[in-house]
Amino acid sequence: MPASEAICSNFKLLAHHELGGFGGMGEGMAVQVAKDGRRIIWLAHESAPKNFTAVDVSDPCSPKMVVQTDLPQSFMRSNSLELTGDILAVAYQCQKVGQKPAGFELFDVSVPEKPKSIAFFDCSGPNSRGVHQLWFCDGEYVHMGAGAPDFKPTHPQDDQFYRCVDVRNPSKPVEVGRWWLPGTREGDNTPPPARHKAPALDRGNRAHNTNVYKQRPDRLYLAYIDAGMFIMDISDKANPKPIARWDNSPPYTGFTHTLVPLFERNLLIMTDESTADEAKDWPKLIWVLDGRDETNPVPIATCPLPPHETYAHRGGRFGAHNIFENTPSPHAWFSDQVIVGTFFNGGLRAYDISNPYQPKEAAVFVPEAPRGSPAGAIQLNDVFIDERAVVYTVDRFSGGLYILEMDF
């Protein structure tokens, strides 16, 4: 399938915004309803020079850029953000260990045009690249995949672990808990974990998504890249304990990215991330797990990937990445029947999991290659759905923001 060809099936494209020519977006998306009633979507950029962009999506057919900020250093990337009320948390990761600033920053965005810094939580250190991903949905704690100045990993790739920071006083964030995979820190009495044999597939035994939901504030749903996923007991935040672990690799190729619980359905949805061009790490999947016994999650299905032969050589990456995570926000949609995920050049795909043993593709959106994309094809990177069921998805390189309606 040529990269110039577009597919839109059971989605309806409402608008496309190239974000002023800086349309390379990361995996942080959050919706705010400002005090003046405007609906603003906050978007993290994939890499420098831009930090984050806010877009007024009150009328989803006519998005308007509100503000776009710059990073202080070209070696930084913001990649991840979350918002509670009018407080925005933004993750900062550097290209190399030891670089600064690395950590997360809190902003007051009550006036969206003028984000005001409240605090910076420093995670830099001789063995730290900073924060790759964060979760901030209750207004009280930031859960994140981060390095730390006092953490020396046994392998340089294993530098980011789970950290929980109390931000109830937003001007003075304080770390209250942390957990790392035993064996990944120097001094552990456990041997270092096994690594993927192919160097290109060794992406680290480190934390990625760190989801916590109001239905179970005592549980952390932790994706740990090459170490699989963990369900963690965080009833004592100072002392997180693993309850269950499941790792699909080997024989699969690692990079566990996201773990989302569907509480009432006793299901878990887990995603891999494709990180190699030309689908060299194929297949990267969305997995459905039976979570009736939280100590023993059992994989029961995967969401059907589109054909390898159609997409592998279309340009850039092809495979699963982010899904909409039922973000616990008053301005987020919720579903335990439909999963919506991004697949890089495979576009945006919705799956009906009414029957979780047989997920069924419900809708597809694959736009044509965006202008100026070095991949030469769309690379849809992340997705957010607001409580109006308006779908927002972003391109990793240049396409910016696409706004859609689910039509099924």
Place this chain on the structure above:
Amino acid sequence: MSTLDLFPSREAGQFGRRLKRPRGTRIPVYVVTGFLGAGKTTLVREFLNTPEGHGTAMVVNEFGTVGIDDALVRASADETVLLGNGCVCCNTRSDLQVALRGLVADRERGAIPHFQRIVIETSGLADPGPILQTFVSDRALGGEFHVEAAITLVDSVSAQETLHWSVEARKQVILADRLVVTKTDLASLPKIELLKDRLTDLNRHAAIETAVNGVIDPRRLFADRNGEGVAEERNTFVAEAAHSDGIGSFVWTETAPIAWDLYVRTMETLTALRGPDLLRVKGFVNVEGCAGPVVVQGVQHLMHPPVELQTWPDADRATRVVFITRNVPEQAVRDLFAAVRALAA
């Protein structure tokens, strides 16, 4: 025992996930019928040349002459399947099933471009009834495809005569969701009006589109119209029974919500007794305990699994189901519902 027992969801109703529209995620199918020379190929070709026509797979059936129409559409359709010699409603129905399954399989493995709708152009002689039945009777097809509309083209020059002598032509009109009067530039206005009266006599539920100066925007015809044809119509059992082969239609309406069991028992009885005479049943049922309307569809003794919509399309909450039947009057259906309700009481 169902998967919902193992993995319950408050989002799911008694008919599963509530859908935004009757077809849900299924592929829309447009069945284009019309007697020989009515202009089917022209209309389809014009649609394929519009931007909205992109992503259309064609299934073309020829009767007697092989490949002429196919040659016209192949240049613009993403994928065209030409069914063999023979009428799609008779000996090639299995070809149709094979062709549709093949299109989906080829799409899923990337062998053909992605398509998002299918247009079936029938031969002029086709009775659309068996084609519509195919989508209800074949579980696999019914799960994958949804007949969005049966579109019948009527030639304003010769249709009155054709409707007089041809049972198939009459059934094409009676079973249509959308009627298009074509070649209006070649017929007088009074003649066109007489034809439209005749069409309304045969089918009061279908929207009638008229080509202006012989031209009609095909995009009007190949579009989703949520719940069309069941919203506002009244009982219109065909008056001219002698010319309609006993076929007529009516809308069964009920204002109070109905217990699903009652609907099912009534329809089971009706299909057991008069299944062959139920040419088409479709509509919305206001089912007790459901937030949105339940979409029902059937052909003869076969009923498609019901689906619940998220919301009603308008303020009207009444059950309204269109019955197109052969010698089954509205009162008989009403009496049957009353009898079953009395038994259940």
